[in-house]
Amino acid sequence: MGESARPDPDTLLRRIRSEDERQRRAKLRVYLGYAPGVGKTFAMLSAARELRDERADVVVGVVETHGRYDTAALVLGLEILPRRIVEYRGRKLEEFDLDAALARKPKVLLVDELAHTNAEGSRHAKRWQDVLELLDAGIDVHTTLNIQHIESLNDVVAQITGVQVRETVPDSILARADEIELIDVPPEELLIRLREGKVYLSEQAARAIDNFFRKGNLLALRELALRRLADHVDRDMLAHREEHAIQTTWATKERIVVCVGPAPASARLVRAAARMAAGLRAPWAAVCVEPLGVAPMSSADRERLEGHLRLAESLGAEIVRLPGAKISDAVLDYSRKHNVTRIVIGKPTHSRLRDLVRGSLLDEVVRGSGDIDVHVISGDVGEIPSPAATAQPPREVHVDWDAYGWVAGLVALATAVAGVGRAVFALPDIVMLYLLVIMIVANRFGRGPSLAAALLSVGSYDFFFIPPYYTFNISDVRHGLTFVMMFATGLVISGLTLRIRRQERQARLREEQTAALFALSRDLAAAPDEDQVAEALVRHATNVFASPAAVLLGDPSGTPRLVASAGELPYEAQDQAVARWVIEHARPAGLGTDTLPGSRILCVPLRAGATALGVLALGASRTPGGPLEDRHFLETYARQAGMALERADLAEDAKAQALRARTEEMRSSLLSTVSHDLRTPLAAITGASSMLLDASARVTEAQRRDLLETIGEEASRLERLVGNLLDMTRVESGGLRLKREWMPLEEIVVSVLTRLEGPLGGRTIQKDIPDDLPLIPVDPILFEQVFVNLLENVAKYTPKKSGAEIRARAKDRRVVIEVMDHGPGLPPGAEQKIFEKFFRGPEARSGGGVGLGLAICRGIVEAHGGTLTAENRPEGGAIFRIDLPIVGSAPSVPADKDTEAAA
Numbered sequence: 001m002g003e004s005a006r007p008d009p010d011t012l013l014r015r016i017r018s019e020d021e022r023q024r025r026a027k028l029r030v031y032l033g034y035a036p037g038v039g040k041t042f043a044m045l046s047a048a049r050e051l052r053d054e055r056a057d058v059v060v061g062v063v064e065t066h067g068r069y070d071t072a073a074l075v076l077g078l079e080i081l082p083r084r085i086v087e088y089r090g091r092k093l094e095e096f097d098l099d100a101a102l103a104r105k106p107k108v109l110l111v112d113e114l115a116h117t118n119a120e121g122s123r124h125a126k127r128w129q130d131v132l133e134l135l136d137a138g139i140d141v142h143t144t145l146n147i148q149h150i151e152s153l154n155d156v157v158a159q160i161t162g163v164q165v166r167e168t169v170p171d172s173i174l175a176r177a178d179e180i181e182l183i184d185v186p187p188e189e190l191l192i193r194l195r196e197g198k199v200y201l202s203e204q205a206a207r208a209i210d211n212f213f214r215k216g217n218l219l220a221l222r223e224l225a226l227r228r229l230a231d232h233v234d235r236d237m238l239a240h241r242e243e244h245a246i247q248t249t250w251a252t253k254e255r256i257v258v259c260v261g262p263a264p265a266s267a268r269l270v271r272a273a274a275r276m277a278a279g280l281r282a283p284w285a286a287v288c289v290e291p292l293g294v295a296p297m298s299s300a301d302r303e304r305l306e307g308h309l310r311l312a313e314s315l316g317a318e319i320v321r322l323p324g325a326k327i328s329d330a331v332l333d334y335s336r337k338h339n340v341t342r343i344v345i346g347k348p349t350h351s352r353l354r355d356l357v358r359g360s361l362l363d364e365v366v367r368g369s370g371d372i373d374v375h376v377i378s379g380d381v382g383e384i385p386s387p388a389a390t391a392q393p394p395r396e397v398h399v400d401w402d403a404y405g406w407v408a409g410l411v412a413l414a415t416a417v418a419g420v421g422r423a424v425f426a427l428p429d430i431v432m433l434y435l436l437v438i439m440i441v442a443n444r445f446g447r448g449p450s451l452a453a454a455l456l457s458v459g460s461y462d463f464f465f466i467p468p469y470y471t472f473n474i475s476d477v478r479h480g481l482t483f484v485m486m487f488a489t490g491l492v493i494s495g496l497t498l499r500i501r502r503q504e505r506q507a508r509l510r511e512e513q514t515a516a517l518f519a520l521s522r523d524l525a526a527a528p529d530e531d532q533v534a535e536a537l538v539r540h541a542t543n544v545f546a547s548p549a550a551v552l553l554g555d556p557s558g559t560p561r562l563v564a565s566a567g568e569l570p571y572e573a574q575d576q577a578v579a580r581w582v583i584e585h586a587r588p589a590g591l592g593t594d595t596l597p598g599s600r601i602l603c604v605p606l607r608a609g610a611t612a613l614g615v616l617a618l619g620a621s622r623t624p625g626g627p628l629e630d631r632h633f634l635e636t637y638a639r640q641a642g643m644a645l646e647r648a649d650l651a652e653d654a655k656a657q658a659l660r661a662r663t664e665e666m667r668s669s670l671l672s673t674v675s676h677d678l679r680t681p682l683a684a685i686t687g688a689s690s691m692l693l694d695a696s697a698r699v700t701e702a703q704r705r706d707l708l709e710t711i712g713e714e715a716s717r718l719e720r721l722v723g724n725l726l727d728m729t730r731v732e733s734g735g736l737r738l739k740r741e742w743m744p745l746e747e748i749v750v751s752v753l754t755r756l757e758g759p760l761g762g763r764t765i766q767k768d769i770p771d772d773l774p775l776i777p778v779d780p781i782l783f784e785q786v787f788v789n790l791l792e793n794v795a796k797y798t799p800k801k802s803g804a805e806i807r808a809r810a811k812d813r814r815v816v817i818e819v820m821d822h823g824p825g826l827p828p829g830a831e832q833k834i835f836e837k838f839f840r841g842p843e844a845r846s847g848g849g850v851g852l853g854l855a856i857c858r859g860i861v862e863a864h865g866g867t868l869t870a871e872n873r874p875e876g877g878a879i880f881r882i883d884l885p886i887v888g889s890a891p892s893v894p895a896d897k898d899t900e901a902a903a
Contacts, residue, residue: 026135029179030114031144034225035218037193040144040183041065041112045074048110048142052078057107062096064112079106086119093119098130101139108140115149115167128169135176147225150174160220174228182229187218254282257335258312258344259327259365261288262301265346265378266308272377273344274315282341286312287320287334289327314594319632323506328364335372343369347378403445404452410437411456415464422465430465431482434458438490442497450497454490458483513633516544517640524644533648534564537606537616537641542566545618545634551606553614553645554583560615569619570600578603579615586612588635604638608646616641681714688714738782738863742775742890745808745817752787759795764803773808775890776815782860786868789853790819790880798823798877810886817882825872834870 031040041063052058060080065072081104084097095118101109111134116127124130131141148157151168158164174180185193194213230253258273260266270286277284286309297305309319324330335343348355348362355363366374414437418430425433434457442450462472466479474480523536534551541549548567552560560579562571578590582603589595591602601619605612616638688707691699699707746769753765776783787806794804802822809816826834835858854870857880861868866884873879 026138027140027178028135028176029142030177031181031183032225033183034147034221035190036146037190038183038185042071043183044110044142044144048078049074051108059104059106059109061101061109061111063110086121088119095119095122096130098123101134102137105139108142109134111141111143114143114145115169117167128173145169147221147228153224161217180229180232182225187215190218254280255338255340256282256284256342257340258286259331260286260308260312262297262305267311269344269346269377270308270312285318285320287322287331289322289324289330291324291327327361328368331365332368340372342373342375344375344377347376403449407441407449407453410441411453411460415460419464434461435489439493442494447494447498450490450494454487458486521640530645530648531563533644538564538566541616548619550617551614552579552617569617571617575599575601582615583612604634606638606642606645608642613642613645681718684714685711738779740777741780742777743780744775745769745773748780748784749787749806752784756791759792761800763800766805768807774810774886776884777887778864786857786860789857794821813886815884815886819880820873820877822877825876825878826870831870
């Protein structure tokens, strides 16, 4: 034991991996202060100038000088990233340019005011989120932070100062910091700076002194900052001790452990340890050791122990359960590992004879404590037992007579076998036969029957096989040692068997809990939204806790909303108060707890961090009011679900953000692409109509006709453009409503050719549509639009002397339609891109259009259950292929009467 002790290999390997990861990742250095004006930015810039003098690549990302000359002077000579200009409500704001920082990628970047809220429209809402992205990109960040901006201290700061801080930083950011440097000045000096105008302007300074910057507030905030830094240093110190396997106590910070057992006096120990921890402002733990190889506690003792542990937990203790062969060794090992400075233990009340036989726990702890102080406290003389213990009637002792019957039968069987083989067996063989019986009984029936088997075996061996036979007299004293060894062996074997069976039960319980958590986490990981997360949780909770279950999520109105349930949970109006309390306070309540215990359900919060997103409600089962370890398992179970709910919320937010990004991208593309195409026909229409309305212009009849034709053509072009935009909107939003009719393809094609006779400009369109082609179930108006868009492309992008072909064939209840042209064909590699919105090839850009026609065609065809593909023809030109399924059967068409008469 000591600093030379060899560390645990698994712990050492884990530490090496953690250290290696810490070396590879980017470093975060936080300059922490207790109030504005203590000099955080000044210290950060001073350190940055020293790094620059050492040839380090240091860049200023954003620094707020607040008009302080000394601070601004330190920025001179450092590389500064230009800020991003953001327009917000008619004002131009300067914000940190994250993209520029990522593109520049310096070794060290200075980012002032970590808790700053970014302007609307920035990639991240908070500056600390920008810092996380910089760290992920491998950039070391130096930043500043005031203690009042830490999320977990928000309520404390509001209570001290009367000011509710709106800009907060999660505690995980401070935990992520590799270095925290406290910038500290006495409150008196800070107030002098404030009066001199070095923090705020004179008018602001006067108001600040009267409100936030009162001396009492500054003292309290300074203490919070010092304690938070001490906690950070303490974690580093514990990690160093673990890395080097240091077992001796370093009394750098008080830590208290109280030993808790089923004795009624343990309640006094817990309260004494709580008072001691409060006075020393030290963390403390309530340790319960369950020794291996002893009989399990009675239900009354178990209930009393759980009551003591619940009391310790309510007073702020960490509950620790330790298995071990000896209570003293388990407590001391835990204390050394966690750098405990004080152990609180109860004064023994039993007789000294028991200590002589079984050993003294107090003496073992005191002698093995080394540098750790041991506080011995006595319990109250007339302390009242817990209600749970007194409420139970005296237990009826149950004797398993069947087990003792088996013992008698096995011993008799062994005696009979030994008697038959007396001539063959030697006395040691007979002893081994009886020991085999003792082992079998100990393994099968436990301690009591095994002791009975040992007694019967010793008696049978003496009565039947030791002279004088058939008496219990012993002629040779040496046989007495054999009898003692047989009985002692039976006692040891029974103890070892009991320990193994208990360890087996504990291992099986842990395996069941681990399997339950694994199954839950697997299903929760596959659940995409809150509803499915809730359904998976209640399904597993019902099986694991043998109880009806329900999940309720928080509602903006404050009323918990039932999302999923399984079994007949007694959830009524009065139980809503329990669920609401749990959501508000993020602590368990209801059946089996100290809060609203009259409820018929137990409510456990589904937490994400310190916030309860919902409630897991359970009916009567073995968990409410059961062992504290069961409640801890339930809370772990609920914590897994809370993280899944948080992930589902984040996934929904990510989808919404992605949708907004796509919408913004589409809007930008639409504005940039369509603005010119909309402006061109409007300009032509405006120009032609202005010339017609101008009385001074001498317009001939031919010119007048040309201008009117121009207005008509451009108006038609504008109508097609707006129509395409509307159609694309319907396709994107899923607003296409098909009105299917059984139509002949020939009729649709002829209607389209008639409609496009003018735009086709005399181009020859050849049709190859068999007469026996089956009817197709399509929306005739929408399907005509497909051919209109395809043939308009033929009119736009193929020579006038060329033409196109429309070919159709039926195959396996499908109709394949091909539209082939003789134009320039598709750009290389554009067979799929041409169906994207706003995509236009080189020829398309010169020929007008916004690149929506083919996207609309594919959307309409896919709405009909078909596919639309494109490829180049070997002989030149392009092929657009529609593969359309024939769903259902066409109605029978009645024969014409004249035809029937002729027949």
